Amino acid sequence: MSTTVEIQQLCKQFGPFTAVDNISFKVEQGEVLGFLGPNGAGKSTTMKMITGFLTPTAGTATVDGFDIMKQPLAAKRNIGYLPEGAPAYPDMTAWDFLDFIAEVRGFKGAEKTRRVQETIEKVNLSGVLHQPIDTLSKGFKRRVGLAQAILHDPKVLVLDEPTDGLDPNQKHEVRSLIGEMAKEKVIILSTHILEEVDAVCSRAIIIANGKLIADGSPNELEAKAPNHQAVTLSLSGGEAASVRKSLLAVKGVRKLEALQEAEDHLSYQVYPNQGQSIIADISTLAREQQWPVTEMHVERGRLDEVFRQLTV
Amino acid sequence: MDKIIDKDMLDNIGVLFKRELQSYFNTPIAYVFIVIFLFLSGVFTFYLGNFFGRGQADLQPFFNFHPWLYLFLIPALSMRLWAEERKSGSIELLLTLPVTVAEAVLGKFLAAWVFTGIALLLTFPLWITVNYLGSPDNSVIFGGYIGSMLMAGAFLAIGSSISALTKNQVVAFIISVVVCLLFILSGLPLVLDFFTGWAPQFLISLISSFSFLTHFDSLTKGVIDLRDLIYFISLMGIWLFANIITIEMKKAD
Numbered sequence: 001m002s003t004t005v006e007i008q009q010l011c012k013q014f015g016p017f018t019a020v021d022n023i024s025f026k027v028e029q030g031e032v033l034g035f036l037g038p039n040g041a042g043k044s045t046t047m048k049m050i051t052g053f054l055t056p057t058a059g060t061a062t063v064d065g066f067d068i069m070k071q072p073l074a075a076k077r078n079i080g081y082l083p084e085g086a087p088a089y090p091d092m093t094a095w096d097f098l099d100f101i102a103e104v105r106g107f108k109g110a111e112k113t114r115r116v117q118e119t120i121e122k123v124n125l126s127g128v129l130h131q132p133i134d135t136l137s138k139g140f141k142r143r144v145g146l147a148q149a150i151l152h153d154p155k156v157l158v159l160d161e162p163t164d165g166l167d168p169n170q171k172h173e174v175r176s177l178i179g180e181m182a183k184e185k186v187i188i189l190s191t192h193i194l195e196e197v198d199a200v201c202s203r204a205i206i207i208a209n210g211k212l213i214a215d216g217s218p219n220e221l222e223a224k225a226p227n228h229q230a231v232t233l234s235l236s237g238g239e240a241a242s243v244r245k246s247l248l249a250v251k252g253v254r255k256l257e258a259l260q261e262a263e264d265h266l267s268y269q270v271y272p273n274q275g276q277s278i279i280a281d282i283s284t285l286a287r288e289q290q291w292p293v294t295e296m297h298v299e300r301g302r303l304d305e306v307f308r309q310l311t312v
Numbered sequence: 313m314d315k316i317i318d319k320d321m322l323d324n325i326g327v328l329f330k331r332e333l334q335s336y337f338n339t340p341i342a343y344v345f346i347v348i349f350l351f352l353s354g355v356f357t358f359y360l361g362n363f364f365g366r367g368q369a370d371l372q373p374f375f376n377f378h379p380w381l382y383l384f385l386i387p388a389l390s391m392r393l394w395a396e397e398r399k400s401g402s403i404e405l406l407l408t409l410p411v412t413v414a415e416a417v418l419g420k421f422l423a424a425w426v427f428t429g430i431a432l433l434l435t436f437p438l439w440i441t442v443n444y445l446g447s448p449d450n451s452v453i454f455g456g457y458i459g460s461m462l463m464a465g466a467f468l469a470i471g472s473s474i475s476a477l478t479k480n481q482v483v484a485f486i487i488s489v490v491v492c493l494l495f496i497l498s499g500l501p502l503v504l505d506f507f508t509g510w511a512p513q514f515l516i517s518l519i520s521s522f523s524f525l526t527h528f529d530s531l532t533k534g535v536i537d538l539r540d541l542i543y544f545i546s547l548m549g550i551w552l553f554a555n556i557i558t559i560e561m562k563k564a565d
Contacts, residue, residue: 085401
């Protein structure tokens with residue numbers, strides 16, 4: 001049976017402040033779900049409720065069939081959780097800490113040692129095993145946190161900003177680790193690095209002011225961008241007025257935006273009508289008119305524009 | 313409904329207990345605490361307690377000062393139990409592991425209690441000394457150690473519960489000292505005089521019966537009375553229960 005995490009009408013109220021407002025979604029095994037949203041949008045609060053740290057004001061979270069409120073221990077056994085900031089016990093060494101986590105997770109003897117060693121290899125911790133966590137760099141601390149979360153090979157991984165504070169190489173390592181694990185798990189991660197969503201997530205949810213405002217694959221979200229499927233065209237010369245006129249005459253073109261109009265450099269963004277592709281016609285036009293084209297491409301739509309449009 | 317106590321629960325308490333006890337020795341806390349505890353025990357016993365001048369082979373002066381010694385040392389030990397977890401955020405890690413709040417509270421408490429027990433055991437040279445110098449009633453001394461241990465447990469349960477209320481260790485320390493002080497003082501005339509004259513007699517004896525001193529004194533005299541044992545054990549039970557409730561109610565902030 002495949003694993004799922006299901007959230008239904010989840011709400012969290014802190015006094016008069018609504019941190020999470022009626023959020024529902026379902027994640028299936030094999031999906032990597034990215035939580036996006038401005039700071040304070042309710043991403044961490046939602047994660048804290050899924051992992052059983054916070055009690056929801058209303059609604060339920062079900063992890064692999066176990067209600068986090070009614071069967072907290074069974075649910076928690078199936079979850080690996082990296083809390084925000086990757087807290088650990090600073091005076092313990094990385095090895096002692098992972099050994100402790102393994103014991104709490106119920107591993108003993110040789111199996112325990114094997115688990116700890118395997119995890120250490122996966123997250124590249126071997127160099128700093130016997131240093132107190134206190135003395136480790138931010139990147140290593142984050143990896144200790146990640147190691148702690150994946151040690152028991154949980155069905156569900158909840159990672160709150162797993163790559164925050166890592167350098168580009170470390171980010172890449174963590175992302176490929178997530179990619180490797182994605183197939184047999186449900187992974188929920190939060191981030192405000194939008195490129196990360198493209199890199200690792202199969203689906204993204206945008207949360208703002210506690211409300212779920214978008215849910216879809218990164219491509220679907222990109223399609224919401226104002227310049228989705230627009231064509232950017234640059235010429236190294238030509239007469240601006242006639243170029244404009246011919247472009248606007250192309251079938252399916254809705255509007256035209258001049259990016260630059262200098263003597264030897266013309267650059268336009270051409271917007272199509274909803275859902276139409278205009279690049280073929282434009283390129284035919286350019287060939288017919290023998291325009292000195294230097295650049296022509298279709299915009300995919302950028303996530304950060306969608307993000308800004310939805311959350312500002 | 314799960315059984316109240318099962319093997320998993322004991323396993324979990326054991327793992328948490330071990331980690332916690334180890335953490336005392338990972339940091340200077342253990343060494344500072346033990347050295348200060350032994351040093352002050354010595355000072356109190358030999359100078360203030362006039363151990364030699366009394367000419368009696370017992371440890372009465374040693375135990376007499378324990379309530380006052382614990383008043384400051386135990387809150388210093390207990391203040392970090394939960395406040396530190398809150399401050400560093402590790403409480404979020406701890407409580408999202410497959411352990412219950414009760415297991416976490418008990419594991420931490422037992423570690424602190426055993427640690428105090430280790431410090432107390434290290435005062436054994438005193439016991440040897442009195443046996444060398446004279447022939448004390450060792451059962452009285454044994455009663456004293458039992459009483460001291462129980463009283464330390466009660467102090468720790470209070471301190472742990474108060475530590476759960478805040479993320480600030482200094483606040484936890486100060487409030488714990490004040491609450492523990494009330495539990496000590498409630499048997500002294502200082503407090504009782506305040507009530508005599510207007511409060512009914514049963515209230516006065518109730519207040520006085522809450523005092524650590526009343527119950528501890530009889531134990532150090534070698535009288536192991538069931539009522540004193542029940543007093544300390546139920547005090548620990550009540551405060552630890554409050555501790556569990558506090559954590560359950562406000563895990564996050």
